[in-house]
Amino acid sequence: MNQDIGRAIVFSMPVVSAAVSLILISLDTTRSSNTVDRKIHYNMIAVYSLMMLFWSGMVMHSVARDTFIAYLPVFFSSFGFIPVFLYRITHIITDTGERKRFPACHFILPACLTLIICAIALAVPFRQRWTAIYDNDVNLTSAIIDSTFIGCIVLCILYSWLSLLRIKAYKRRITDYSADIYRMSLDWLSFIVLFRVVLQTLPIAGLILGVGLFDGLGFAWAFTTLPAVFTHIVLCLSILSENYVILEPVSVKEKEMTASGNYPQLARQQVEQYLEDRKPYLNPEFKITDMARDLASNRTYISAFINREYGVNFNRFINNYRLKEVERLHAEAVQRKQKTPVLEIVLHAGFSNYRSYFRAKNMEKNDAVSID
Amino acid sequence: MGTFVTYGSLMVYILPICCSVICSVFALLLIWNYRNPAERKLRRVVSIYCILIAVWWASVLWHVLSDNPVFLPVDIPFALSYLYIPVLFYNIVYYLTYLGNKRNFPVLNYLWPLPASAVILTAAAWILPHGDGIAGLSPAERYTYLFISGFLLRFVTAIAYIVPTCRLLSRYYKQAVVQKVDADRKSFSIRSSHWLVVLFVLFIAIWLIAFLPSVVCSDRWLVRLNALCIIVQEILLTYHVIRRQYLSYKTSDLFPAAGKKSENNGLIDKQRLAPDHAHGPLSRKAFENYLSQKKPYLDPDFKLTDMAEAMGVNRTVMSNFINQTYGMNFRRYLNQWRIEEYQILMAHPSNERKNPYRVMVMAGFKDSRHFQRAIRLEKAAKEQPDEEPQVKNKEE
Numbered sequence: 001m002n003q004d005i006g007r008a009i010v011f012s013m014p015v016v017s018a019a020v021s022l023i024l025i026s027l028d029t030t031r032s033s034n035t036v037d038r039k040i041h042y043n044m045i046a047v048y049s050l051m052m053l054f055w056s057g058m059v060m061h062s063v064a065r066d067t068f069i070a071y072l073p074v075f076f077s078s079f080g081f082i083p084v085f086l087y088r089i090t091h092i093i094t095d096t097g098e099r100k101r102f103p104a105c106h107f108i109l110p111a112c113l114t115l116i117i118c119a120i121a122l123a124v125p126f127r128q129r130w131t132a133i134y135d136n137d138v139n140l141t142s143a144i145i146d147s148t149f150i151g152c153i154v155l156c157i158l159y160s161w162l163s164l165l166r167i168k169a170y171k172r173r174i175t176d177y178s179a180d181i182y183r184m185s186l187d188w189l190s191f192i193v194l195f196r197v198v199l200q201t202l203p204i205a206g207l208i209l210g211v212g213l214f215d216g217l218g219f220a221w222a223f224t225t226l227p228a229v230f231t232h233i234v235l236c237l238s239i240l241s242e243n244y245v246i247l248e249p250v251s252v253k254e255k256e257m258t259a260s261g262n263y264p265q266l267a268r269q270q271v272e273q274y275l276e277d278r279k280p281y282l283n284p285e286f287k288i289t290d291m292a293r294d295l296a297s298n299r300t301y302i303s304a305f306i307n308r309e310y311g312v313n314f315n316r317f318i319n320n321y322r323l324k325e326v327e328r329l330h331a332e333a334v335q336r337k338q339k340t341p342v343l344e345i346v347l348h349a350g351f352s353n354y355r356s357y358f359r360a361k362n363m364e365k366n367d368a369v370s371i372d
Numbered sequence: 373m374g375t376f377v378t379y380g381s382l383m384v385y386i387l388p389i390c391c392s393v394i395c396s397v398f399a400l401l402l403i404w405n406y407r408n409p410a411e412r413k414l415r416r417v418v419s420i421y422c423i424l425i426a427v428w429w430a431s432v433l434w435h436v437l438s439d440n441p442v443f444l445p446v447d448i449p450f451a452l453s454y455l456y457i458p459v460l461f462y463n464i465v466y467y468l469t470y471l472g473n474k475r476n477f478p479v480l481n482y483l484w485p486l487p488a489s490a491v492i493l494t495a496a497a498w499i500l501p502h503g504d505g506i507a508g509l510s511p512a513e514r515y516t517y518l519f520i521s522g523f524l525l526r527f528v529t530a531i532a533y534i535v536p537t538c539r540l541l542s543r544y545y546k547q548a549v550v551q552k553v554d555a556d557r558k559s560f561s562i563r564s565s566h567w568l569v570v571l572f573v574l575f576i577a578i579w580l581i582a583f584l585p586s587v588v589c590s591d592r593w594l595v596r597l598n599a600l601c602i603i604v605q606e607i608l609l610t611y612h613v614i615r616r617q618y619l620s621y622k623t624s625d626l627f628p629a630a631g632k633k634s635e636n637n638g639l640i641d642k643q644r645l646a647p648d649h650a651h652g653p654l655s656r657k658a659f660e661n662y663l664s665q666k667k668p669y670l671d672p673d674f675k676l677t678d679m680a681e682a683m684g685v686n687r688t689v690m691s692n693f694i695n696q697t698y699g700m701n702f703r704r705y706l707n708q709w710r711i712e713e714y715q716i717l718m719a720h721p722s723n724e725r726k727n728p729y730r731v732m733v734m735a736g737f738k739d740s741r742h743f744q745r746a747i748r749l750e751k752a753a754k755e756q757p758d759e760e761p762q763v764k765n766k767e768e
Contacts, residue, residue: 008379008385016390020607027611035673045463064376180406240614241405252734343409353405 004062010225011058017229018055021236022048028240036246040092040222044239047085051232053078069129072145076117079152080110083159086196090163090189094170097247108320109155113148120144160193170247176303178245178287179318182356188238192231248289250299257298266297268309281321286351319360325349326357384592385433389426391619395424395606399613411616414467418613421460422606428453429602458533461575464609465537468568469544485529492528541572553763567612574605650711656697659683669709672738676702707746710736714743 022045029041057075060068068075088102119128124141132142168191174184238244274295280286292299306317326349333340343354351357399419406412431450459481488676581598662682668674679702680690694702714735718728729740737743 004375005379005382008375009382012386013390017394020391020394020610023607024611024614027607028615031615034562059379063379230393230397233394233401235403237398237614240611241402252730295480341409370696 007062011055011062014055014225014228015052015059017232018048018051021232022052024236024240036092036095038091040239043085043089043092044236047082047089048232048236050078050082050085054082055228061232062282064232065134069126069133070121071223072119072129076148076152077110077114079149080155081107082115083196084110086193087159087163090166090193093186093189093244093246095247096170096173097249099249110152113151113155115283116144116148123142135275146179157197160197163193164187164190173247174245175313175315176288176307177247177299177314178285179281179322180284180286180313180352180356181315181319181359182247182352183243184245184315185359186244188234192235195227195231237255245287248287254292254298258300266295266302266305271295271305271309275321279325281318282325282348282350284350286350288316316363320364322350323360323364326351382433384596384599385429385436387600389433391430391603391606392422392426392429395610396420396426398610402674410467414464415613417460417463417467418609421457421464422610424453424457424460425602428457429599451489454527455489455529456482458530458579459485462533462537462540465540465568466574467542489528527579527583534557534576537572541568544568567608571605571608574601574608577601578605582692660691663709667713669706670713670734670736672733672736672742674706674736704746704749707737707742708750710745711750 021278025041025044029038029045053074057068057071057078060071084106087106104323120141124132128139128141132139132145164238167186170186171184178184275281278294280290280294283290288299288303292302295302303314306312306314310317312320326345329340329345329348330342333345344355346357349357349358396419399422403412403419404413406415427449428743431447431453433761462481463477539593577600578598581594581601584594625757663669666682668678668682676690677687680687685693691702694700694705698705700708714732714737717731717735731739
């Protein structure tokens with residue numbers, strides 16, 4: 001009995017963290033102005049509600065057993081839909097400019113799993129369901145429930161894989177679009193996806209299916225929910241602080257420009273002049289579309305131009321300018337005998353934070369080594 | 373069912389603890405993503421504040437669970453959290469209401485509660501050496517007993533810090549009004565959002581509710597209310613810290629060339645849309661100039677808030693302006709521009725062979741439904757354009 005309460009308390013931690021994140025995100029929806037932002041926010045709300053449902057199911061599993069049996073369909077459907085909604089968020093964030101709708105067929109699989117459990121809830125009497133969940137006997141009902149559960153886990157792994165693929169494709173595109181290393185890396189998203197697969201799915205599977213994986217470990221199972229709490233927090237934080245760059249779709253105008261070819265040809269000198277004079281790279285959110293607008297040219301042309309003329313992508317090109325700016329400011333500070341913190345210099349040079357500066361610097365170093 | 377009841381009563385205490393720990397992790401993770409040193413300091417303080425609240429509630433929980441209420445080892449952090457939560461809150465408000473002058477938070481605030489409370493405790497222990505309840509206790513136990521039972525002592529810092537926090541807030545709002553004239557829009561929007569006051573009221577409420585059981589009888593509902601207040605306060609604080617809804621420190625102008633950028637630092641990305649004449653009252657001319665030159669209506673998702681932001685006023689002012697000057701709502705007004713654009717585009721020879729649907733998209737309409745509705749509205753208003761309905765036929 002005591003152990004049950006302890007387990008329930010441990011499982012209620014993710015519920016609380018999901019609830020806190022849910023509140024934070026919904027506070028933020030009033031502020032979001034464009035459609036993509038709003039879409040992301042609504043999806044996040046859906047994900048966190050599902051997570052709350054799922055984890056409160058785990059709490060009921062330990063404390064209120066009768067309720068859990070009745071709750072079973074909700075529990076399973078939330079478990080099945082979480083990866084799909086997470087994938088949907090990934091889909092929106094890593095959109096490569098086509099603004100494709102999220103295909104509805106992704107919802108079919110979890111819906112099927114939900115239907116199976118609903119059918120069981122209707123067909124099988126209560127007592128039998130109880131024994132199927134809490135006793136270790138093998139019968140048809142328990143077999144179906146177990147296989148549904150495994151189906152959910154497979155779904156989770158499958159969608160994580162899909163998300164990773166999308167992130168990879170996105171990363172290839174984004175280097176020619178934005179120069180904000182920190183925000184475009186999407187490390188947090190891949191981290192969450194991987195974390196979910198490794199640390200969350202397996203222990204829960206063990207617990208529900210009664211594998212007895214954690215009975216021998218004593219209190220160790222208490223820590224299995226911490227990763228879940230952590231992922232909730234990281235996800236919420238990254239969305240709130242907008243740690244992502246969404247590729248803008250190619251506008252009709254731009255397409256026409258490309259097709260008709262009536263844009264001014266650029267010269268190397270002109271681009272350098274523009275960068276030296278206007279210093280647009282001091283803005284941490286400087287994008288290739290801004291550059292295209294200022295030079296009255298178009299995005300594809302500029303990116304091809306930079307690639308051809310300088311042999312680097314847009315991201316590296318701009319960050320090299322920023323690194324130069326850091327050096328210049330540093331020299332200036334030394335000359336004036338001022339003690340300026342490095343951070344301030346880095347921020348003045350257009351890096352969004354210290355980490356992106358560090359990465360840019362490392363990239364350059366690696367480059368220099370490989371050339372030698 | 374018995375298990376569930378025990379679980380529920382435990383959760384009343386565990387919920388705020390969980391919530392504080394989660395909020396503090398939020399703040400901790402944010403520390404690495406700062407834009408200036410002051411922000412880092414603020415986040416650190418917020419994180420410590422949340423942890424202290426967690427400690428406070430954890431020790432309350434411990435007291436509830438254990439049968440011996442006189443002295444527990446947990447009482448030392450318990451007492452410390454009582455002493456320092458108000459100081460930390462004062463610190464947070466100090467950083468949030470910071471305007472201009474670069475001065476660090478005085479360390480003295482953290483130092484005085486310790487000797488002061490020690491002196492009071494020793495004096496109290498000296499004066500009443502042999503009460504009925506505390507006979508036969510070790511000095512440490514006696515001190516904690518005094519500290520826990522003497523509720524005035526417990527709340528001494530809370531009471532002491534209400535006045536300075538109040539003063540900080542009032543000074544902040546006064547200064548924000550003065551600065552409004554020359555400051556950017558952000559300070560304006562911050563001034564209008566009074567979340568700091570809500571935060572402060574919640575702070576007072578928390579201490580009042582914590583104080584009440586010592587005077588009146590203790591009640592479970594009071595505990596629940598207190599937990600709720602704490603959760604609300606923390607979530608509010610965390611949200612605004614994440615979203616940077618405060619006036620950030622102006623980084624000193626070390627680099628005159630880069631000076632302009634430093635202001636850009638704390639601001640939201642949409643700023644760059646703003647034209648130079650962002651400040652000052654709206655004029656019809658400036659407004660129409662903006663529309664005809666930038667053509668923001670070509671974006672199907674262009675909204676009233678975007679417009680207001682670009683013109684440097686708030687939503688209500690913008691909406692009232694359009695209503696009064698043009699006698700229609702924003703959407704209709706925008707659609708008029710789009711229809712005009714559509715007609716110009718259609719008249720253009722290069723577009724002659726094009727599908728009207730594509731021209732419509734180019735003019736900024738989201739889809740044909742929107743387009744037709746706009747046309748119908750205009751027709752009902754003026755009964756003038758007669759060529760548009762053909763589009764409908766062509767499409768279908």
